[in-house]
Amino acid sequence: MIDQESLDAIRDGVRGLCADYSDAYWRGVDERKEFPEEFVNALTEAGWLAAMIPEQYDGSGLGLAEASVILEEVNRCGGNAGFVHGQMYNMATLLRHGSDEQKQKYLPRLASGELRLQSMAVTEPTTGTDTTKIKTTAVKNGDHYVVNGQKVWISRVQHSDLMILLARTTPLDQVEKKSRGMSIFLVDLHEAIGNGLTVKPIANMVNHETNELFFDDLKIPAENLIGEEGMGFRYILDGLNAERTLIAAECIGDGRWFVDKASEYAKERRVFDRAIGQNQGVAFPIAEAHIEVEAADLMRWRACEEFDSGKPAGASANMAKYLAAKASWEAANACLQTHGGFGFANEYDIERKFRETRLYQVAPISTNLILSYVSEHLLGLPRSF
């Protein structure tokens, strides 16, 4: 059961920290395309990024529900949790499938902030969403694996110490099921970069540090394999359910930020001698956005409860992400429209949040792929691919 009182305490704590990082801070970071190092360090030092690490490894031992509130509040306060969310969902993969040795080795150092596990490398340029066709291979050679291939859109690599990598360990034509034969590894980025791993930044529409990765005979110690060889796709799906639920929470934070901002402005801005919010053409899109954000929030709690109690969470995590990303995008549109021309001025922060929330229609999974999942897996409709 979700304990609302402790969630409220988390909200208050995160809001308190976020109050030190004003809109001007986030605007400046966005304009300069900088990584918000100071904010990320503060969040880490306050222990929020160690929320999901068990107490025995010096974390707080909290669940996905609590983690989701932390990220939601960052976005609701006008910030962007995209700089830190990787640590939360990658943690879920390591926690559920890592060995005791791996947990002992990394978790206390992640909890203290000495290390960051902010990156996960799945997407490839030639295969896109068709993940089982990935071409990056990891071939075992004695006490290590040799990795060759390419990834694209891999975020936060330049600001992380560790990365989870998905690679094929058995060729596709030699496995019974296409989802088998892929494995996940922990990559020490400091050792890897320049020794078989090349990182090329991708300039993009949001202030999101994301990269192309080139693997050329990168050696990874065999002890860095997470779980059983060949089962990586299943493990990564667990992480992806956490990721989708957390991103749903971020979208809910964005949605509430847009609704609040639009409502305030609609009450204050006077045109034709009355508040623009008195016109139903202005008020109704804001009201509609509010309804949709709050409805998406209900699905987010279902996903959190299922994930935290170890039940299959795929359906609700996907639906929560779908609903929340759609709701935040519609709230963004309503907010921009309410502000008229001022919505385009950087100093109002709307255009920045508008760009940031738009990403979640595409990443970490596009809207069409969620619709396809629901059609096939929940409704039993014929497979389309």
Ligand SMILES: Cc1cc2nc3c(=O)[nH]c(=O)nc-3n(C[C@H](O)[C@H](O)[C@H](O)COP(=O)(O)OP(=O)(O)OC[C@H]3O[C@@H](n4cnc5c(N)ncnc54)[C@H](O)[C@@H]3O)c2cc1C
């Ligand atoms: C800023 C950013 C950060 C990212 N960070 C990461 C990261 O850290 N790690 C990582 O692994 N990936 C990351 N990604 C990649 C992201 O997960 C993918 O971009 C996303 O999953 C979509 O894949 P794609 O871009 O290859 O699109 P494609 O698979 O090429 O699809 C293109 C379009 O076609 C549609 N489409 C494709 N096939 C079908 C179909 N059968 N039916 C209906 N529609 C279809 C898709 O919905 C999409 O709209 C990031 C992307 C961005 C933009």
